[in-house]
Amino acid sequence: MLHFSRRAADIQPFHVMELLRRARELEARGRDIIHMEVGEPDFPTPQPMLEAAARFIAGGDVHYTSGLGLPALREAIAGFYRDRFGADVAAERIVVTAGASGALMLALAATTDPGDEWLLPDPGYPSNRHLVRSFEGVARGLPVDAASRYQPTARQVADAWHAHTRGLMVATPSNPTGTLLTGDEIEALHRVTHGRDGLLLVDEIYQGLTYGVEASSALSRPALNGADDLFVVNSFSKYFGMTGWRLGWLVVPPAYVRTIEKLAQHFFIAPSTPAQHAALAAFAPSTLEILEERRHAFAERRDTLLPALRDIGFTVASEPQGAFYIYADVSPLADDAEALARRMIEEAGVAATPGIDFGHHLARRHLRIAYTTRRERLLEAADRIARVLR
Numbered sequence: 001m002l003h004f005s006r007r008a009a010d011i012q013p014f015h016v017m018e019l020l021r022r023a024r025e026l027e028a029r030g031r032d033i034i035h036m037e038v039g040e041p042d043f044p045t046p047q048p049m050l051e052a053a054a055r056f057i058a059g060g061d062v063h064y065t066s067g068l069g070l071p072a073l074r075e076a077i078a079g080f081y082r083d084r085f086g087a088d089v090a091a092e093r094i095v096v097t098a099g100a101s102g103a104l105m106l107a108l109a110a111t112t113d114p115g116d117e118w119l120l121p122d123p124g125y126p127s128n129r130h131l132v133r134s135f136e137g138v139a140r141g142l143p144v145d146a147a148s149r150y151q152p153t154a155r156q157v158a159d160a161w162h163a164h165t166r167g168l169m170v171a172t173p174s175n176p177t178g179t180l181l182t183g184d185e186i187e188a189l190h191r192v193t194h195g196r197d198g199l200l201l202v203d204e205i206y207q208g209l210t211y212g213v214e215a216s217s218a219l220s221r222p223a224l225n226g227a228d229d230l231f232v233v234n235s236f237s238k239y240f241g242m243t244g245w246r247l248g249w250l251v252v253p254p255a256y257v258r259t260i261e262k263l264a265q266h267f268f269i270a271p272s273t274p275a276q277h278a279a280l281a282a283f284a285p286s287t288l289e290i291l292e293e294r295r296h297a298f299a300e301r302r303d304t305l306l307p308a309l310r311d312i313g314f315t316v317a318s319e320p321q322g323a324f325y326i327y328a329d330v331s332p333l334a335d336d337a338e339a340l341a342r343r344m345i346e347e348a349g350v351a352a353t354p355g356i357d358f359g360h361h362l363a364r365r366h367l368r369i370a371y372t373t374r375r376e377r378l379l380e381a382a383d384r385i386a387r388v389l390r
């Protein structure tokens with residue numbers, strides 16, 4: 001007798017995993033596959049962080065930290081907000097978590113009762129709707145497209161809001177579209193959520209990975225930094241190149257700290273201690289220098305891949321300014337993006353993620369293509385796709 005909870009039965013797998021399985025099979029037979037489905041930087045963790053972790057581990061004193069994270073790391077993150085974004089964020093309201101994933105779990109666990117609805121952009125990061133479901137909330141997609149740079153507008157949120165709406169989740173830069181919200185737009189969204197006694201959660205996991213636009217934080221806006229209903233998610237995964245270490249953070253309004261602490265203690269006891277010691281070196285000038293070089297490399301990759309995809313015939317109606325994804329409309333080339341993704345793997349040896357992983361709205365028309373691989377490989381991929389479609 002199997003006993004699956006209803007919530008577990010509702011969780012959908014990543015469709016891209018099917019494609020990945022096929023890619024692995026082809027690779028096992030000697031085919032060269034260019035991986036553009038991957039949502040993580042290909043660069044290794046920067047050396048200063050590896051050395052900090054190695055020094056710490058060599059000491060052998062690998063014990064639990066406080067549930068909210070190492071005080072020194074919380075202070076270092078507060079210092080990062082101050083130095084880079086001119087934002088005064090008290091270390092006491094910074095919670096170190098198991099990636100942005102842990103931060104999202106804690107924020108939702110602390111605020112969501114059964115039936116509470118969260119508004120989120122469609123397309124958007126897939127796990128959000130499943131996390132909302134896991135805490136017995138209801139995820140409601142707001143269809144977004146290139147006209148609003150794939151970000152929800154204040155009007156759209158106001159129109160969708162009803163008595164059971166608990167809040168709005170957005171990401172800037174966004175996954176899968178790489179598009180940004182301006183500070184003014186975030187403030188406008190907050191005016192809507194605040195005016196309805198709701199919450200605003202801003203996922204800044206791709207902060208730092210912006211091209212031609214300065215990195216920013218909602219917390220650098222005085223109207224938002226002091227808000228008692230704003231949660232900001234961040235992570236060491238993307239800009240800091242630490243995906244596998246599983247470390248991120250959550251900035252919470254002061255009144256929520258104790259509740260989040262209780263949840264964090266029971267969910268996780270504490271975030272990974274070696275990862276936290278590695279992250280203590282994340283904000284050192286020598287590390288930031290490496291990270292900025294990588295940002296330039298990502299910008300070059302975007303500037304290589306975007307015109308190459310457009311030359312092939314993909315439509316990219318809203319230019320990505322951040323993260324490392326291009327959300328391409330395949331309709332000039334194919335009727336169904338998932339079928340095209342399969343063809344790309346089989347015939348061109350190129351893996352990309354079908355739009356259906358990110359929601360429903362125009363999902364069958366889109367592919368997410370990640371530039372998390374070297375420039376030469378991106379050009380090679382574009383060449384191969386062009387040959388298949390010719």
Ligand SMILES: Cc1ncc(COP(=O)(O)O)c(C=O)c1O
Pocket residue numbers: 039098099100101102125171174175203205234235236237243247248
């Ligand atoms: C928008 C967004 N939020 C959160 C996450 C979770 O990342 P992590 O748990 O590695 O920090 C991801 C991962 O791709 C993401 O794209």
